[in-house]
Amino acid sequence: MKFSILRNRLIESVQDVSKAITSRTTIPILTGIKITASEEGITFTGSDSDISIESFVPKEEDGDEIAVIQQTGGIVLQAKIFGELVKKLPMDIVEIEVANQFQTIIRSGKSNFNLNGLDAEEYPHLPQITEDKVIRIPADILKNLIRQTVFAVSTAETRPILTGVNWSIKGSRLNCIATDSHRLAQRTAEIETAADAEYNIVIPGKSLNELNKILPDSNEPVGIVITDNQVLFKAKHLLFFSRLLEGNYPDTSRLIPTDGKTEIVVNTKEFLQAIDRASLLAKEGQNANVVKLSSVTDIPGTIEITSNSPEIGKVTDRVNCKSIEGEELKISFSSKYMMDALRALEGTEITIRFTGAMRPFIIRPVNDDTTLQLILPVRTY
Amino acid sequence: MKFSILRNRLIESVQDVSKAITSRTTIPILTGIKITASEEGITFTGSDSDISIESFVPKEEDGDEIAVIQQTGGIVLQAKIFGELVKKLPMDIVEIEVANQFQTIIRSGKSNFNLNGLDAEEYPHLPQITEDKVIRIPADILKNLIRQTVFAVSTAETRPILTGVNWSIKGSRLNCIATDSHRLAQRTAEIETAADAEYNIVIPGKSLNELNKILPDSNEPVGIVITDNQVLFKAKHLLFFSRLLEGNYPDTSRLIPTDGKTEIVVNTKEFLQAIDRASLLAKEGQNANVVKLSSVTDIPGTIEITSNSPEIGKVTDRVNCKSIEGEELKISFSSKYMMDALRALEGTEITIRFTGAMRPFIIRPVNDDTTLQLILPVRTY
Numbered sequence: 001m002k003f004s005i006l007r008n009r010l011i012e013s014v015q016d017v018s019k020a021i022t023s024r025t026t027i028p029i030l031t032g033i034k035i036t037a038s039e040e041g042i043t044f045t046g047s048d049s050d051i052s053i054e055s056f057v058p059k060e061e062d063g064d065e066i067a068v069i070q071q072t073g074g075i076v077l078q079a080k081i082f083g084e085l086v087k088k089l090p091m092d093i094v095e096i097e098v099a100n101q102f103q104t105i106i107r108s109g110k111s112n113f114n115l116n117g118l119d120a121e122e123y124p125h126l127p128q129i130t131e132d133k134v135i136r137i138p139a140d141i142l143k144n145l146i147r148q149t150v151f152a153v154s155t156a157e158t159r160p161i162l163t164g165v166n167w168s169i170k171g172s173r174l175n176c177i178a179t180d181s182h183r184l185a186q187r188t189a190e191i192e193t194a195a196d197a198e199y200n201i202v203i204p205g206k207s208l209n210e211l212n213k214i215l216p217d218s219n220e221p222v223g224i225v226i227t228d229n230q231v232l233f234k235a236k237h238l239l240f241f242s243r244l245l246e247g248n249y250p251d252t253s254r255l256i257p258t259d260g261k262t263e264i265v266v267n268t269k270e271f272l273q274a275i276d277r278a279s280l281l282a283k284e285g286q287n288a289n290v291v292k293l294s295s296v297t298d299i300p301g302t303i304e305i306t307s308n309s310p311e312i313g314k315v316t317d318r319v320n321c322k323s324i325e326g327e328e329l330k331i332s333f334s335s336k337y338m339m340d341a342l343r344a345l346e347g348t349e350i351t352i353r354f355t356g357a358m359r360p361f362i363i364r365p366v367n368d369d370t371t372l373q374l375i376l377p378v379r380t381y
Numbered sequence: 382m383k384f385s386i387l388r389n390r391l392i393e394s395v396q397d398v399s400k401a402i403t404s405r406t407t408i409p410i411l412t413g414i415k416i417t418a419s420e421e422g423i424t425f426t427g428s429d430s431d432i433s434i435e436s437f438v439p440k441e442e443d444g445d446e447i448a449v450i451q452q453t454g455g456i457v458l459q460a461k462i463f464g465e466l467v468k469k470l471p472m473d474i475v476e477i478e479v480a481n482q483f484q485t486i487i488r489s490g491k492s493n494f495n496l497n498g499l500d501a502e503e504y505p506h507l508p509q510i511t512e513d514k515v516i517r518i519p520a521d522i523l524k525n526l527i528r529q530t531v532f533a534v535s536t537a538e539t540r541p542i543l544t545g546v547n548w549s550i551k552g553s554r555l556n557c558i559a560t561d562s563h564r565l566a567q568r569t570a571e572i573e574t575a576a577d578a579e580y581n582i583v584i585p586g587k588s589l590n591e592l593n594k595i596l597p598d599s600n601e602p603v604g605i606v607i608t609d610n611q612v613l614f615k616a617k618h619l620l621f622f623s624r625l626l627e628g629n630y631p632d633t634s635r636l637i638p639t640d641g642k643t644e645i646v647v648n649t650k651e652f653l654q655a656i657d658r659a660s661l662l663a664k665e666g667q668n669a670n671v672v673k674l675s676s677v678t679d680i681p682g683t684i685e686i687t688s689n690s691p692e693i694g695k696v697t698d699r700v701n702c703k704s705i706e707g708e709e710l711k712i713s714f715s716s717k718y719m720m721d722a723l724r725a726l727e728g729t730e731i732t733i734r735f736t737g738a739m740r741p742f743i744i745r746p747v748n749d750d751t752t753l754q755l756i757l758p759v760r761t762y
């Protein structure tokens with residue numbers, strides 16, 4: 001194998017595929033990046049066997065020369081050291097050549113690295129996926145629906161299925177749900193697919209977080225292919241494979257209350273900042289992160305957010321609501337869950353609908369039915 | 382005590398004095414910030430008993446009102462929580478009031494914090510320093526001479542005196558030296574002082590690092606007062622006290638070679654980048670961070686920097702020199718020490734003078750006698 005490549009494209013591909021690579025793997029060759037040069041261009045691959053990422057650099061793009069392939073072939077190079085060194089190379093063009101015994105020479109200007117490589121033939125094969133049905137979502141919408149749900153997955157391994165996000169697809173409708181059983185995030189979107197498409201899968205939260213990092217912020221369509229145990233995301237020059245979680249995702253629809261006793265509409269930013277301040281004094285002890293929200297009976301249209309810590313002190317913050325309807329309010333909840341939910345929502349105003357001090361409550365942007373956040377309150381008094 | 386203050390000025394003062402505060406103190410009240418309001422303004426104090434910082438906010442500056450004092454007095458508030466909450470207050474003006482039992486109310490807009498304070502009378506007194514002789518250095522030069530020396534202090538507590546920077550003053554000449562016995566950094570500067578001034582002190586490296594963080598990047602003069610066991614730095618509205626290290630600083634002058642066998646002149650940035658790349662493959666084992674520098678006999682005016690790791694591979698980098706004079710060169714040294722030294726130097730070109738493979742060598746900017754960096758080589762072959 002021998003080729004030269006523009007350094008910027010090399011750095012970009014190495015960074016993308018490195019997202020899948022971990023040093024805590026039991027398969028030593030997976031700490032490396034596989035590089036293969038074909039007549040058409042160069043393919044970089046990284047994998048931790050749950051996630052696999054493939055990035056392709058064509059030899060020519062939009063009439064510009066990006067790489068020159070002098071000899072096809074492949075090699076596996078240590079991801080950590082290779083990733084660091086490509087960023088420090090002095091010139092815009094990098095030459096990579098495999099000599100005998102998998103010794104690989106990396107040249108740029110007067111710099112000359114000689115790395116011990118591994119046989120590319122030993123590298124595990126990526127999942128084989130037949131692309132009969134492809135779903136399409138623009139990259140920016142896909143990134144958004146990941147961001148709005150993935151934070152709510154469980155981090156505990158006691159119920160592994162909850163560490164993933166449940167995607168159910170029926171026709172052109174995608175519904176994404178994540179819950180750690182104390183809170184729930186839901187987002188729906190319209191997708192482009194075959195009319196009879198029907199899937200119900202659980203994608204590991206970790207995979208979606210990594211995918212989110214490498215997808216471009218553009219409306220470029222991303223193709224999605226789903227099989228029994230794998231999902232493949234296809235963007236331009238990029239393939240992202242993830243294993244699916246096995247098992248049945250719990251039915252969460254009955255968790256979401258349909259009735260409501262109190263409904264408030266507030267400015268998202270003002271409310272978020274008040275919760276953030278109140279959480280400062282709710283750091284330790286049994287009620288860590290717990291803040292209390294109550295209506296202020298003597299000032300109409302005002303809610304109060306309070307917290308206190310016997311050692312440190314207490315805080316009282318007031319927020320003017322756009323509207324308050326229904327019963328008087330007194331409820332306690334995790335400030336962390338509330339801030340996570342508020343940051344995931346879009347829109348300047350939100351509606352919160354409460355159904356009692358110990359019932360889950362739901363948060364939605366005003367005039368937007370595609371997103372829903374649900375939080376279970378805690379008992380404090 | 383009761384006053385109101387512009388939030389930005391409050392944040393600035395709290396951040397400055399917090400640099401002296403550590404949670405790892407054996408004196409509980411020192412985890413707090415002392416706040417005292419006088420008729421003239423508000424004084425904030427933080428201390429870990431080695432370093433003490435005082436920041437003053439006058440009630441008026443350049444005709445603008447900064448604070449309104451309604452009642453003089455004092456209080457001590459937990460630095461960590463107070464520092465976090467002032468940054469999150471909603472309005473530009475903050476009111477602070479001490480109620481009964483050291484309960485302190487912090488109000489801003491609709492936010493109301495109530496913190497448990499401590500009696501300001503219990504706070505340790507700052508060192509008393511009589512200002513008979515004041516030395517003056519512009520803040521930017523002071524910051525520079527700290528930056529160019531302090532990184533070379535020892536981090537080992539085996540010889541405590543080496544954890545400080547030696548300042549010797551004779552008349553208008555200040556000489557700063559730091560060494561950890563493997564390398565040495567020296568910087569001289571002209572200062573404004575009494576003609577008969579003569580001092581020889583050792584300032585803890587930690588103190589100088591903190592001072593460097595809070596001094597402004599301006600040529601505003603900083604006053605320095607030295608006593609037997611304390612040094613005081615005085616900038617606008619800011620007092621910085623540091624304990625001095627006790628003991629005699631070793632005489633380092635005989636370490637600096639006066640002769641030389643090989644002298645090279647190179648571009649600082651090109652040389653630094655080549656060392657940085659070579660250090661990538663010198664990470665582990667006995668010779669961690671060791672790189673080798675040698676003259677390339679068949680290409681005049683070129684030096685070669687190499688390193689290798691049997692497991693990972695090897696690297697060879699070449700740098701064109703502006704000039705090479707003297708004997709052929711072959712020397713090994715710590716890439717970390719070399720990069721630290723190069724980053725501390727100013728100027729686009731440096732001179733390195735070698736006196737043999739096992740003798741210390743010195744690095745200086747071309748045409749600048751005020752700075753000197755010295756490194757002891759290591760034996761590798």
